[in-house]
Amino acid sequence: xxxxxxxxxxxxxxxxxxxxxxxxxxxxxxxxxxxxxxxxxxxxxxxxxxxxxxxxxxxxxxxxxxxxxxxxxxxxxxxxxxxxxxxxxxxxxxxxxxxxxxxxxxxxxxxxxxxxxxxxxxxxxxxxxxxxxxxxxxxxxxxxxxxxxxxxxxxxxxxxxxxxxxxxxxxxxxxxxxxxxxxxxxxxxxxxxxxxxxxxxxxxxxxxxxxxxxxxxxxxxxxxxxxxxxxxxxxxxxxxxxxxxxxxxxxxxxxxxxxxxxxxxxxxxxxxxxxxxxxxxxxxxxxxxxxxxxxxxxxxxxxxxxxxxxxxxxxxxxxxxxxxxxxxxxxxxxxxxxxxxxxxxxxxxxxxxxxxxxxxxxxxxxxxxxxxxxxxxxxxxxxxxxxxxxxxxxxxxxxxxxxxxxxxxxxxxxxxxxxxxxxxxxxxxxxxxxxxxxxxxxxxxxxxxxxxxxxxxxxxxxxxxxxxxxxxxxxxxxxxxxxxxxxxxxxxxxxxxxxxxxxxxxxxxxxxxxxxxxxxxxxxxxxxxxxxxxxxxxxxxxxxxxxxxxxxxxxxxxxxxxxxxxxxxxxxxxxxxxxxx
Numbered sequence: 001x002x003x004x005x006x007x008x009x010x011x012x013x014x015x016x017x018x019x020x021x022x023x024x025x026x027x028x029x030x031x032x033x034x035x036x037x038x039x040x041x042x043x044x045x046x047x048x049x050x051x052x053x054x055x056x057x058x059x060x061x062x063x064x065x066x067x068x069x070x071x072x073x074x075x076x077x078x079x080x081x082x083x084x085x086x087x088x089x090x091x092x093x094x095x096x097x098x099x100x101x102x103x104x105x106x107x108x109x110x111x112x113x114x115x116x117x118x119x120x121x122x123x124x125x126x127x128x129x130x131x132x133x134x135x136x137x138x139x140x141x142x143x144x145x146x147x148x149x150x151x152x153x154x155x156x157x158x159x160x161x162x163x164x165x166x167x168x169x170x171x172x173x174x175x176x177x178x179x180x181x182x183x184x185x186x187x188x189x190x191x192x193x194x195x196x197x198x199x200x201x202x203x204x205x206x207x208x209x210x211x212x213x214x215x216x217x218x219x220x221x222x223x224x225x226x227x228x229x230x231x232x233x234x235x236x237x238x239x240x241x242x243x244x245x246x247x248x249x250x251x252x253x254x255x256x257x258x259x260x261x262x263x264x265x266x267x268x269x270x271x272x273x274x275x276x277x278x279x280x281x282x283x284x285x286x287x288x289x290x291x292x293x294x295x296x297x298x299x300x301x302x303x304x305x306x307x308x309x310x311x312x313x314x315x316x317x318x319x320x321x322x323x324x325x326x327x328x329x330x331x332x333x334x335x336x337x338x339x340x341x342x343x344x345x346x347x348x349x350x351x352x353x354x355x356x357x358x359x360x361x362x363x364x365x366x367x368x369x370x371x372x373x374x375x376x377x378x379x380x381x382x383x384x385x386x387x388x389x390x391x392x393x394x395x396x397x398x399x400x401x402x403x404x405x406x407x408x409x410x411x412x413x414x415x416x417x418x419x420x421x422x423x424x425x426x427x428x429x430x431x432x433x434x435x436x437x438x439x440x441x442x443x444x445x446x447x448x449x450x451x452x453x454x455x456x457x458x459x460x461x462x463x464x465x466x467x468x469x470x471x472x473x474x475x476x477x478x479x480x481x482x483x484x485x486x487x488x489x490x491x492x493x494x495x496x497x498x499x500x501x502x503x504x505x506x507x508x509x510x511x512x513x514x515x516x517x518x519x520x521x522x523x524x525x526x527x528x529x530x531x532x533x534x535x536x537x538x539x540x541x542x543x544x545x546x547x548x549x550x551x552x553x554x555x556x557x558x559x560x561x562x563x564x565x566x567x568x569x570x571x572x573x574x575x576x577x578x579x580x581x
Contacts, residue, residue: 051206200297456484
């Protein structure tokens, strides 16, 4: 074969039509099931992450949103011992890696380590899913997984290590693998990535980027076709001429250089023909925009700006549209992934008899959280990640105090002379001695009011201690001015967080329960007022008429200084010390 036929120019063709779905195949001579054409599906996910800026930002952003500010529990106060055990078992770094990998790779793995009798789980750690391949199922059950550090380059002489799957190891096998895998029709052994449908566009974006880099490095465009008309040299001479031309004229620093040629005759002169690609910039801009749009569609991105990607289409930048986009993405994309992870974590905890209602603390700003329809404290805590607590930090500033008390004064009221105080008491328990009528709504109505009676609460006692906090002093001043509050008023102020400067880590806490914070000497006094001129009836007769009693927690009249730990929020170290953990 001649030299010129052996010489093959370096031409590369990108053909997206050859893109194939992931191959999952059992091989008769292998104990494991391969994932990908060359057992390299996870490696391709990594490549698409590294090549495509848009794809990488979507994966990293959603991974961060899924983990949020960490895993926590709704009933930590009810089961503090279980809470400490849960925190020791599911460590922060492992949970973060598992959460991120679950979205990145489409599934995740945990290594479960048991005690010697295999009656208790001692440790849960993240295990890279890329290094695992499923064994062939036995009667529909995947009983083990095989470990190898680099499956793409696994040699026939290599012996991958088998590890039993969760619940399928014998008594001597103290390490098992727990796989977190979402259900996907037609995918039994493995699950494709959640964004699998946009991988070809991630590859396209990477190829366009590589093309532009190549253009810059090789003279901004393959814009010239050079012909030498004095015969065909051998392969070595061709390569030498090509290298000399590239060395002299390629690269962005060589743009604009002149080509000077010396020829023996007109017939043997070198010809240089220009290669023009009409509207090249528009074509590549289209490919870039199309790739970006399809990648975000594949990830379910409602508004790119939520991930820090500027966009001039779709949702705008105003607060209401961002709030809507944030809530929608949180409910449609983030919560389902969190629920799948929580289900797996709870199964691990239940094995050890640990009772905890888990949730991920959201990264979503509290301003974007819909609180109107959240009826309970637990739901509020789950939606916002804010625990109600009562520990005193540094006292807040005069400006903060004035602002908060202005709002309290707006909610409190001084009853007119038409109402007389007929009863006051300090609750020591949830009592049934005072009966009130059903709700009558008005501007200042309470659920405990009716046409004849009003139930209000006063901040007591008026101690006038010069060492009291400014908050308590001003509350005492309001009591002296005969300002009283509905229970709804006090609850509203608590949930608005106007007094959060006194709370644990400056978070909101219950004013009804903890009053002025740690070691406070105050309580709420229940006061019953009767409208003058109204017919007074006995308690039993009022109850027969359908009256309801105030339903108050016992802590409402207990001074924080009389509570355990002075009413302070129990620290994790204190809980550990208490339980000897």
